[in-house]
Amino acid sequence: MALMASTRREVDERSFPLFIYILAPLLALGLQSLVTLHFLRFGMLDLPLMVVVYFAMARRNPVTATLGGAAVGILQDALTHQPIGVFGIAKAFIGYLAASLGVRIDTEAHGTRLVLTFLFMLLHNGIDWVLVRHLLAQPLVWNWLHELLRAAINALIAVVLFALLDRARIRE
Amino acid sequence: MESFFSRYKNALVLLLVLVMQLLVLAVQAKRPSKDASDPEAVSLIRYVVVTVVATPERLLRNFGQSIEDVWFGYIDLIHVRRDNASLKNQIEQLRLEQASVVEDARQGQRLQRLLGFKEHYIYQSLPAQVIGTSGTDQSGIVYIDKGSNDGLKPDMPVMTADGIVGRLKDVFPSTSQLMLVSDPTSGVGVILESTRTRGVLKGGAFNQVQMINVSPDDRIKPGDKIVTSGGDQIFPRGMPVGTVDRVVPDPDRDPLLDVIVHPSANLAQLEEVLVITGMGDAVSSQEEKDLAESEAEGEAAQKRASDILSERLPSKIDPSAPADTNPDSNVDSTGNVVQPLHPPKPLAPDGFTPGSTPPATALTPGERTVPVKNGIEDLPKAPATAKIERAPTTTGATSATSEAATTHAAAKPAADAADAAKTSTAARSGTASSGVPLSKPAAKPASSQTSNPVAHSPGAASSGVASSSGKPASSAGSLKPDTKVHVIVDGPENRAPRPSSTFNPPASGSSTQPAPKPVTPARNGPVVVPDDGSRPPATMPKRPADSNSSPAPQGHGA
Numbered sequence: 157m158a159l160m161a162s163t164r165r166e167v168d169e170r171s172f173p174l175f176i177y178i179l180a181p182l183l184a185l186g187l188q189s190l191v192t193l194h195f196l197r198f199g200m201l202d203l204p205l206m207v208v209v210y211f212a213m214a215r216r217n218p219v220t221a222t223l224g225g226a227a228v229g230i231l232q233d234a235l236t237h238q239p240i241g242v243f244g245i246a247k248a249f250i251g252y253l254a255a256s257l258g259v260r261i262d263t264e265a266h267g268t269r270l271v272l273t274f275l276f277m278l279l280h281n282g283i284d285w286v287l288v289r290h291l292l293a294q295p296l297v298w299n300w301l302h303e304l305l306r307a308a309i310n311a312l313i314a315v316v317l318f319a320l321l322d323r324a325r326i327r328e
Numbered sequence: 329m330e331s332f333f334s335r336y337k338n339a340l341v342l343l344l345v346l347v348m349q350l351l352v353l354a355v356q357a358k359r360p361s362k363d364a365s366d367p368e369a370v371s372l373i374r375y376v377v378v379t380v381v382a383t384p385e386r387l388l389r390n391f392g393q394s395i396e397d398v399w400f401g402y403i404d405l406i407h408v409r410r411d412n413a414s415l416k417n418q419i420e421q422l423r424l425e426q427a428s429v430v431e432d433a434r435q436g437q438r439l440q441r442l443l444g445f446k447e448h449y450i451y452q453s454l455p456a457q458v459i460g461t462s463g464t465d466q467s468g469i470v471y472i473d474k475g476s477n478d479g480l481k482p483d484m485p486v487m488t489a490d491g492i493v494g495r496l497k498d499v500f501p502s503t504s505q506l507m508l509v510s511d512p513t514s515g516v517g518v519i520l521e522s523t524r525t526r527g528v529l530k531g532g533a534f535n536q537v538q539m540i541n542v543s544p545d546d547r548i549k550p551g552d553k554i555v556t557s558g559g560d561q562i563f564p565r566g567m568p569v570g571t572v573d574r575v576v577p578d579p580d581r582d583p584l585l586d587v588i589v590h591p592s593a594n595l596a597q598l599e600e601v602l603v604i605t606g607m608g609d610a611v612s613s614q615e616e617k618d619l620a621e622s623e624a625e626g627e628a629a630q631k632r633a634s635d636i637l638s639e640r641l642p643s644k645i646d647p648s649a650p651a652d653t654n655p656d657s658n659v660d661s662t663g664n665v666v667q668p669l670h671p672p673k674p675l676a677p678d679g680f681t682p683g684s685t686p687p688a689t690a691l692t693p694g695e696r697t698v699p700v701k702n703g704i705e706d707l708p709k710a711p712a713t714a715k716i717e718r719a720p721t722t723t724g725a726t727s728a729t730s731e732a733a734t735t736h737a738a739a740k741p742a743a744d745a746a747d748a749a750k751t752s753t754a755a756r757s758g759t760a761s762s763g764v765p766l767s768k769p770a771a772k773p774a775s776s777q778t779s780n781p782v783a784h785s786p787g788a789a790s791s792g793v794a795s796s797s798g799k800p801a802s803s804a805g806s807l808k809p810d811t812k813v814h815v816i817v818d819g820p821e822n823r824a825p826r827p828s829s830t831f832n833p834p835a836s837g838s839s840t841q842p843a844p845k846p847v848t849p850a851r852n853g854p855v856v857v858p859d860d861g862s863r864p865p866a867t868m869p870k871r872p873a874d875s876n877s878s879p880a881p882q883g884h885g886a
Contacts, residue, residue: 188464189462189471192465193460193461194597199461202464218338218342219341222342226345232463234377234378237469237507237511239353241356245349245350245353248342252342256338284466291353294512295512
């Protein structure tokens, strides 16, 4: 598995139809909201984060990934009762990181996607925990086992989701 | 400079975005706790997002609901007629049950009013559908399809038929944000039903609900019910919350406990909830109307029952019966008991007669009106005109002392008192009529004054006229003219005879007649007591079988 980008094709930016950029985050938010209503364990997943990571790695543009991550995070914050900005900060940072890594790392391979998503998920939850627990002084429990399991499940789901989103890519 | 921005463009953009969001976060977090509402900009963002996300959810929900309605309302109608008949029967039964419990409910309300108990009744509620969640397990937020257009306001309590669910947080025109009790930032005042321990219900890790800061109490057991305490001014008192799942020590506060709660309402599968939109100190007009109807039905049912009973049972009052001439009758003309029965007036009042002794407040503890010499009361001599109300007429020693016990020897002659005291002392010192030596004579001389309530007790009275050494007490001095000496040796056997007995006590007017001295002590065998508790008449025939083995029952007049 090549971790570094070795060909021009691998470092090219991927482009998608415009509605995909709008529809995918909204669909992720809607599904997350609706499915969790009937399956409580679905709340372990973070579909908006997967979308942010995917577009960041596909577009390989840190600025748009940062702004996109912030926007999706704010939307997600708006659905919760916590102050606006918690998920926004976390997802903006993850978007920036994913886009920056996407320039240097081959993100087409499933293994790379699996590992990266696992790490991004852990980092995202860590940032979230720091902000909520230490900045907002609200009760939030950190359980390593739970977080690792959650990150692993999200990574597995992300690999499938990324493969589906690859089909929406504009072929050159 | 230009190269700096172009070189670090990405990092600068990230920094800018992060700083802006941190500022927004700081503005929101700095808000005072009293002003719980979000700033306008944040509310606007929430409103837009919720509208965007909730609208398709609502459409999806309505679409599914319409399909469900078509299926269950027009297609899947098997056994509907049979179910309808069964449900009608159930309604009839429930009507009867309602009629029977409505009176109890009324009584409870009256008592609560009497006690000034302010109960918040739920008299207005609004059903709502849950259409979505926040989507993250860190936030116990769900969305319902009713909003401010339907009259909802923030902090309204929400519940299901099983128990409380949460309270409204943000209310939008057509949607509301419902904060579940499993949210870490929620708080509900609760109380344990069994131990009455109060606490705060909060959300914990992994959507579990816990009661925090509970004092250590061994009585808290799994399965104990938890209800709302009403202390949070949001939820009415007494609403079911859940049951105790387990008790764990609080990691942050060592001696305190956390009670993990199993919620009554299924928070993971919420579909329909009830928003309580109105509470008050009194029931609503509609509920009053329902109660009145139920009460009328209950009264009608009771009347029917009483009619049936009156047909089956004989009348309580017989009109042809003679009038009741009993002055102590405690029933009125309708046959109802109106006052408790009074005991009949005693023929010969004794120390146990109500009202014969002064109240305890009029007495001085340890007070003696008679001087004591060498441990013996120095009783004064009584004048010769002493009057004996009743004289002993029995032949046995016990009978003699018994009569002496019940004798009100007002100003009894000294000699008679001495005789009685001797007899009493003899009886108490081992020559009991039953032939069994008394194991313990009265060791303590007691006051012989009638005013002393101690003297009315059998033991004390018996030793009142005799010292512990058996010396006659009354011979040492003379009794006062009005002094009454109660000598009671054996209370139950020396009761005043009942009028039905053939025993005729000597006339109380024979004041000059001295009390006859007891003759030879005789054995006093077991006494046959009739069922009515009275002493057997003197003419009661002896039983042949018992004539040899045991002495015949001896009446007072024998």
